[in-house]
Amino acid sequence: MAISLTALVEEADRFLDAARIQDYCPNGLQVEGSPLVRRIVSGVTASQALLDAAVEAQADVVLVHHGYFWKGENPCVVGMRQRRLKTLLSHDISLLAYHLPLDLHPEVGNNVQLARQLGLTVEEPLEPGNPRSIVLVGTLAEPMQPGDFASHVRDRLDREPLLVEGSRPIRRIAWCTGGAQGYIDQAIAAGVDAYLTGEVSEQTVHSARENDVTFIAAGHHATERYGVQALGEYLSGHFGIEHIFIDCPNPA
Template identity: 75%
Template sequence: MAIALTTLVAEADRLLNTARISDYCPNGLQVEGRPQVRRIVSGVTASQALVDAAVEAEADALLVHHGYFWKGESPCITGMKQRRLKTLLGHDISLLAYHLPLDVHAELGNNVQLARQLEILVEGPLEADNPRTVGLVGSLAEAMSPRDFARRVGEVLGREPLLIEGPQMIRRVGWCTGGGQGYIDQAIAAGVDLYLTGEASEQTFHSARENGISFIAAGHHATERYGVQALGDYLARRFALEHLFIDCPNPI
């Protein structure tokens, strides 16, 4: 079955409430391809590798978390950007990208989906008085040692995480997928035993150690694989489309 590209975009925009979320990039349709969609390919980042894979899979639309046209970047269509856009336009493939709207969605969002993967019960936003906070806080069914929880993370995500081991068992967890290491202060204020995100900064080590919590950096790419899959699956069910998630490995 095929549907109009405009219908697909309108439903994704509505579902993720893109009009009400301020972001660092345009959300929704970033590159317009053929007017009818039968097959969606999804992935984390619209890299050349993923664009090429979408061409190979004969996709009509490519759905990603990290798209193009970020604030502060050069607007010139040269080099890497030119090659990516040339491939998409040359094969009439649309690009749909959802950044913060896909991080914060209460059902399909990266943070909620990661919690389901890691068996964390979501309790609420990382900052209780700020429901727009990207990160979340929750709890485990049973207390675990930092190393045992890090082992769970590694098994689920398929890569060994960076662990800064704190002194206590892990029951209360704060997390923010991707590059959310800057939220560690909010996590500490929320009284967590462990804070998990994708990346780490030099000062993250000191914040964790001096505040007596554990910290895990599990990979920006690895922690953000699940929201776009959930969104692709939803759209495929909604419109009886084909959906294929393609994971282009990224160690960061």
């Protein structure tokens, strides 16, 4: 079965309500390929490794969280960018990318999907009145010691996290996938026992230690594998087309 690329893009845009969200990159169709779609390949980032795997899988669309054309980047089509675009265009493959809309979505979003992976119950956004608030606050079913929770994260995400250990058990927790370590001070002000994200900065460690809050950096890539898979599965089920998730491991 094949559907039109236009129908696929329109449904993804509608489902994620992408037009309402200002972002650091264009969301939606970034590179146009074949007008018909039979197979979607999804992945975290539109790296050359993912594109090569998509070519091998005979994909018509590559669906990612991290696409191209970020604000402030050199717009020249040279080097790595030329090779990536050439791969897409020469194989008639479309690139469909969603950044903040995929972080924020209440069903397939990265943060909600990470909560499901880790067994966290979502209570509210960290900033309830802010429509762009991507940090969530919630609870564990039972309190866990920081080291035990870090082991749980490792087992669920298949990656050893960085742990800054607080002194108290973890029950209430804030989290945000990717590079959201800068929200740690707001999370501390909200009275959580722990804050989890993908990346860590030097000052993040000091904030955690000096406020006696557990901090876990579980990996940018590792924490953002689940939203794009869920979106791919939604589109696959909605249109009756094939979806394959391909993980290109990244230690960061």
